Amino acid sequence: MPDIADRQKLSYIAAQAADARLNVELETEGMTLNIGPQHPATHGTLRIIVRLDGEQVIWAEPSAGYMHRGYEKLTEVRTFPQVTALVNRIDWLGSFANEVPFILAAEKLMQVEAPPRAQWIRTILFELSRIANVSLFLGDLGVQLGAITPVFMAFRDREYVLNLIESATGGRFHPNFDRIGGLKDDLPAGWITETKQVMKKLRNFCDEIEALLFGNEIFQSRLRGIGVIPAEVAKQYGLSGANLRASGVDWDLRRDQQLPLAYDKVEFKVWTHPDGDSFARCWIRLQETREATLIVDQLLDGIPSGPVMAKVPRIIKVPAGEAWVSTENPLGEMGYYVVSKGDLGPFRVKIRSASFNNISIVPWVLRGVYVPDVISILASLYFILGDIDR
Amino acid sequence: MSLLAVDLPYWAQSLLRVLGGTVAVLLPAGTIVYLFLFKMMSFMQSRLGPMEAGPYGSMQLFAEVGKWLQKEDIAPARADLKVFRAAPLVVLMSTFLLVAVVPFGPDAYFTNFDAGVFYMLAVSSISTLGILMAGWSSANKYSLLGGLRAAGQLIAYELPMVLSVLGVVIQAGTMNLQVIVIKQNSDSIFGWNGLGYPYILTQFVAFLVFMISVQAELTQTPFDMPIAESELVSGYMTEYSGFRFLIFFIAEFATAGVFALIASVLFLGGWGIPFSWAGWDPTDLGSIDNWMNFGGPLIMFTKMMVLTALIMWVRFSYPRFREDQLQRFAWKVLIPVSLVNIMITAIFKVAF
Numbered sequence: 001m002p003d004i005a006d007r008q009k010l011s012y013i014a015a016q017a018a019d020a021r022l023n024v025e026l027e028t029e030g031m032t033l034n035i036g037p038q039h040p041a042t043h044g045t046l047r048i049i050v051r052l053d054g055e056q057v058i059w060a061e062p063s064a065g066y067m068h069r070g071y072e073k074l075t076e077v078r079t080f081p082q083v084t085a086l087v088n089r090i091d092w093l094g095s096f097a098n099e100v101p102f103i104l105a106a107e108k109l110m111q112v113e114a115p116p117r118a119q120w121i122r123t124i125l126f127e128l129s130r131i132a133n134v135s136l137f138l139g140d141l142g143v144q145l146g147a148i149t150p151v152f153m154a155f156r157d158r159e160y161v162l163n164l165i166e167s168a169t170g171g172r173f174h175p176n177f178d179r180i181g182g183l184k185d186d187l188p189a190g191w192i193t194e195t196k197q198v199m200k201k202l203r204n205f206c207d208e209i210e211a212l213l214f215g216n217e218i219f220q221s222r223l224r225g226i227g228v229i230p231a232e233v234a235k236q237y238g239l240s241g242a243n244l245r246a247s248g249v250d251w252d253l254r255r256d257q258q259l260p261l262a263y264d265k266v267e268f269k270v271w272t273h274p275d276g277d278s279f280a281r282c283w284i285r286l287q288e289t290r291e292a293t294l295i296v297d298q299l300l301d302g303i304p305s306g307p308v309m310a311k312v313p314r315i316i317k318v319p320a321g322e323a324w325v326s327t328e329n330p331l332g333e334m335g336y337y338v339v340s341k342g343d344l345g346p347f348r349v350k351i352r353s354a355s356f357n358n359i360s361i362v363p364w365v366l367r368g369v370y371v372p373d374v375i376s377i378l379a380s381l382y383f384i385l386g387d388i389d390r
Numbered sequence: 391m392s393l394l395a396v397d398l399p400y401w402a403q404s405l406l407r408v409l410g411g412t413v414a415v416l417l418p419a420g421t422i423v424y425l426f427l428f429k430m431m432s433f434m435q436s437r438l439g440p441m442e443a444g445p446y447g448s449m450q451l452f453a454e455v456g457k458w459l460q461k462e463d464i465a466p467a468r469a470d471l472k473v474f475r476a477a478p479l480v481v482l483m484s485t486f487l488l489v490a491v492v493p494f495g496p497d498a499y500f501t502n503f504d505a506g507v508f509y510m511l512a513v514s515s516i517s518t519l520g521i522l523m524a525g526w527s528s529a530n531k532y533s534l535l536g537g538l539r540a541a542g543q544l545i546a547y548e549l550p551m552v553l554s555v556l557g558v559v560i561q562a563g564t565m566n567l568q569v570i571v572i573k574q575n576s577d578s579i580f581g582w583n584g585l586g587y588p589y590i591l592t593q594f595v596a597f598l599v600f601m602i603s604v605q606a607e608l609t610q611t612p613f614d615m616p617i618a619e620s621e622l623v624s625g626y627m628t629e630y631s632g633f634r635f636l637i638f639f640i641a642e643f644a645t646a647g648v649f650a651l652i653a654s655v656l657f658l659g660g661w662g663i664p665f666s667w668a669g670w671d672p673t674d675l676g677s678i679d680n681w682m683n684f685g686g687p688l689i690m691f692t693k694m695m696v697l698t699a700l701i702m703w704v705r706f707s708y709p710r711f712r713e714d715q716l717q718r719f720a721w722k723v724l725i726p727v728s729l730v731n732i733m734i735t736a737i738f739k740v741a742f
Contacts, residue, residue, distance in 0.1 A: 222712060
C-alpha cells in the first residue's frame, strides 16, 4: 500500500496522541452524530452515522436503504420492454444511461443488434445524460462547500440539455426511449444543429465553473489532500468511474470493452489524475463533461443514415440464457446480469449500480477527517440515492 | 442637541433617539435584504428574484415578515427555555448597542463619548454570547457544533478587528468616532485639502483586515461555518422558527449594515464632506452647516450600501473555509499583518 494512506492514518494517530496529552485530566466523551437521513448534504435519504471526537470523525458508517424500491424484484414481474421504465429511475439525473446496459444485455440474449444509426443515437443520448448528470454535480459541489452561485448556473445550462433530451425522446427525466433492437423514434428535424449549439454553451459552462470554483484558493484548500484514496484501496473497494480514475487507474469501459455503441468511432481522452483526493475527483468530472461534449460533437458529424429499429418480433420472448453487460455510466460502472428462462420477462436481474460500490469506501475514507470534510468528501464521491438503494 | 437650531426638551430628544436608532437599524437591514439578498444575488445567479409581491417584488420583505410572524414558535422539548428564548434578543441587542455610537451628522448622533471605538469593539462581541447561548440551549448536536464554531471563530476574529482599528486610532489620536470623522474631512494630504484625508488612503491594509474580520464577525461566506447549511443544517439557528428566527435574520443583516457604517466612519470619512468644499473652518465646529444633520445620514447610507454590496458580493461568490483553516488564517495572516500595520503607522506618526 502506498504511503499516502499511511500518512492519513499517521496524522490521525498523531492528532489523537496530541489530544491525549492534553486530555489526561479532562476525559472527553465522543458524540454520535447522525448525518441524515434528512440532511442537506446527502442528496436524498442516506444516513451516515459518525462518531465524533470534537469535530474529528473517529468512526463512520453509511446506512443505506431508506429509499429502497425493490427494482430487482420488480423486474421479475415485468416484461422485457417494461423494465426500462423501471430502471430509468435508478440514477435519476442520467436516466437514459440506465436503460442502455439492460437493453444491450437483452439484445445479447436475443442475438439481435441495433442498426448503426440507432447505436449512434444511443451513444449521443448516453453522453447527453452524462452531461446533464455531471453538470449538476459541478454546480452542487459549490453548494456543498458554501458557494451558492454555481448551482444556478448548473441548473440554467442543464436545462438546455434536458430540452434536447425532451425533444428527441419526449421525456425530460425519464425518457424510456430505448427498445430492444433499436430506438422508439428517429431524431426530430433540426436536432443536430441545435445540439451543436448547446454543446458550445456547455463548454462555456465548464469554463465558467472552472474559473469560479476550481480556480478559487478556498475551494482548492478545502479539497486538495482531503479524502485521499490510493489506487490499490480504490480497486479493493470496487470504485468505478471518475472516482477510480481520480486515483490514477486508467480504466474506462467506453474505451476498454467492445459493445454495440459508437465509442470506437470517435477520438476521446480518458482523463486520470494521480492524486486521488477530493479535488482530483471533481476535476476529473469537469474534464469528462468537456470530453463528453466533444464526443457528442464528433458523433453528430458522422451520424449514419438508415433505420433506427432492427427486425424484432412484436411480442418479445428472450431465449433462455444469462448475460452480463456493463457500461460506463455517469456515476461509474453500471451493469445488469440478466437471467432469462425464455419467458416474456426476465427470471432474475442483478443490478450493479455505481454509487452503491462507491459509497462502500466511506467508512475507510472518512476516518480521521473533520466534519466539514465529511461533506466535501461525500460531495466529491458523488452518489445519487436512487443509484445506491435501487 | 440642537436640530436645526430648535431646542427640544429631554423627553423629546430621548424619543427621537430611540426612533432614530430603530430606523438606523431596521431601514438598512430592510434595504440590504431586498436590494442585495433578493435582487443582486438573483441577478448574479441569472434569475429574477421575487417579482410578485409589489412592483419588482419590493413588498416581498413585508410578505416574508408576515409569514414568519404567523409561524408557530417551536422550542425543542429538552431546550433550556429561558436561554433559548433570550438568545436572539441578545444578538439583536448587540446591533442596537453598536449603532448607538455611530455619528450620522454634526449633531445627529445617539451618543458621543470619547471611548467610542473601545465601546464599539466591546459591544460587537456580545452577539457571540447570544450565538453561543442559542447553540448550547437548543439541545441539538448541530446547534452545539455551530455554536462552538461560532465562539471559536468570533473570538479569533475579534483580535484582527481590534488591531486594524488601532491603526486608525493611532493616526487620529482619538477614540471618539465623531472626532475621527471631523479629522478625516478637515485634514489635508500634503497641503492639498480638496479631498480631506480619508484614512483608507494610508490605512488600506487595516481597511482590508477590518472588512475581512467583519465578514467573519457576521458569519457570512467564506466564514459561515457556524451556519454552514450543507454541513450543520443551519448551525445555531437550526431549532429556531417563526419570530425568533426572524430576529436572528434581522440581526444578521442589520449588523452587516452597522458594521458597514462603522467602516465608513473609520476609513471613508463618515458623514462629512471635505470641509474645504463648503468653506467650513476646521477649528470651529460651529461653522458646519446644520443641514448636514440631514445630508450626513444620506451620505452615510450611500457609503453603507457600497460597503454592504462588497460584503454581499463576497458572500455570494465564495465557498467556505474549514474551521481550522479559518483559525490559521486569522492567527497566521491577519494578526501579523495588522501588527505590522500598527508598527508602521506608529513610526510614521512619530516621524511626521
